[in-house]
Amino acid sequence: MNTTTQHTITESVHRSVPIKVLLWIGLITSLVFFVFATPNKNLESFGMTLLISTMYTFGYGLSNGILNDRLSKRYSWTTQTNRRLWWGICGTILVNVVMTYGLNYLNFVVIQGNSNAEFFSLRMNFTHWFFINFALMMSAILHARGFMLAMKRNAKEQVVEQKIIATSANAQLESLKNQLDPHFLFNSLNVLSALIDENPAQAQTFTASMSKIYRYVLDQKDKEAVTVAEELDFAHTYAELLKTRFDDSVQFSFAVRQEDMQKWVVPLSLQLLLENAIKHNFATSHKPLKIIIGTENGTLTIENNLQSRPMVKDREGIGLSNIVQRYALITPLHVKIEQTENYFKVKIPMLDQAPQFQNHDIMKTEEDIHQEKAIYRV
Numbered sequence: 001m002n003t004t005t006q007h008t009i010t011e012s013v014h015r016s017v018p019i020k021v022l023l024w025i026g027l028i029t030s031l032v033f034f035v036f037a038t039p040n041k042n043l044e045s046f047g048m049t050l051l052i053s054t055m056y057t058f059g060y061g062l063s064n065g066i067l068n069d070r071l072s073k074r075y076s077w078t079t080q081t082n083r084r085l086w087w088g089i090c091g092t093i094l095v096n097v098v099m100t101y102g103l104n105y106l107n108f109v110v111i112q113g114n115s116n117a118e119f120f121s122l123r124m125n126f127t128h129w130f131f132i133n134f135a136l137m138m139s140a141i142l143h144a145r146g147f148m149l150a151m152k153r154n155a156k157e158q159v160v161e162q163k164i165i166a167t168s169a170n171a172q173l174e175s176l177k178n179q180l181d182p183h184f185l186f187n188s189l190n191v192l193s194a195l196i197d198e199n200p201a202q203a204q205t206f207t208a209s210m211s212k213i214y215r216y217v218l219d220q221k222d223k224e225a226v227t228v229a230e231e232l233d234f235a236h237t238y239a240e241l242l243k244t245r246f247d248d249s250v251q252f253s254f255a256v257r258q259e260d261m262q263k264w265v266v267p268l269s270l271q272l273l274l275e276n277a278i279k280h281n282f283a284t285s286h287k288p289l290k291i292i293i294g295t296e297n298g299t300l301t302i303e304n305n306l307q308s309r310p311m312v313k314d315r316e317g318i319g320l321s322n323i324v325q326r327y328a329l330i331t332p333l334h335v336k337i338e339q340t341e342n343y344f345k346v347k348i349p350m351l352d353q354a355p356q357f358q359n360h361d362i363m364k365t366e367e368d369i370h371q372e373k374a375i376y377r378v
Helices: 003-016 019-037 043-074 081-111 122-178 180-198 200-220 228-249 269-280 319-328 362-376
Strands: 250-255 289-296 299-305 336-339 343-349
Touching: 019 043, 043 081, 043 122, 081 122, 180 200, 180 228, 200 228, 228 250, 228 269, 228 289, 269 289, 269 299, 269 319, 269 343, 319 343
Parallel strands: 250 289
Antiparallel strands: 289 299, 299 343, 336 343
16 A cells, blocks of 8 residues: 555545544443453453454444545535435445454454354354444444534535625625716716806806715715615706706606605616716707606616717726626616617616615626626616
């Protein structure tokens, strides 16, 4: 047997039953047999009893340890419980029957000098049966120990994994929310810059309104969700701000049911979606952009007539992608998109209660986001 094989066997036994435990079992067993079953109480008899007890202890411990280790590597207690159980039962019976006859042959024939005929006699069959049942009982204890250790280890791993996921998801959510400040400020300053040249008086009004709105951005961006009433109140103010810039080129209509006002949505979702609609569509006094904000089947909807214009990719906005990712971190409900030749509609879920932050299959959500980015037009 080479060094690698010896190390593997020793490691397998140590994982299933520590070597010290086997030594103690062998010593205690030999003392019991020496005191109660050995007629000659002398040092030679004790040595022989210790040798035989150790032989049985390590024989059963080694064989069952390797079996338990190999089965646990091949079949997981946590994910393949039934297969691991049935292979364990069959393997344990086979191994312990073979080991019993092998160890008994070494003990009764090789060491004690009994004949082969006597070894297979009716009297010895009872002895074999006793040893087999004793070995199976000890093996069941070892497998039960292995099962409990596997469950305990799996529980610890899940706790650690959930902590890592929660930490990562929290960091991701904070990163998404931190995008809102510069995003809002950048777009507002663009509008203000245009107004300064076109209409200085409107620019002053816009500046005052922008200050009020930016306060809302600062107050709400650190929240996972706000009520529909709060978000709608902000949307009214923000719509007035946009009208300052676009006059009658953009028309707003609000049709949110009163019973939906106390439901919850992610903050600043309406602001991002309103910007998204204006950014991707023409808006003139002859062909105004009509934006309708309402509710439908448990969702807050933002719909606009489709007057698409080509986009210059001078910078990648956050828009829908930000909303989708923030929803993915607080609820399994998905943002939905409807688009026809005539209109474009976004449906964001309304939650019945304020969400407590939790992870909802982040990896799957990220994959969905990558597949849907073309539709989201971010």
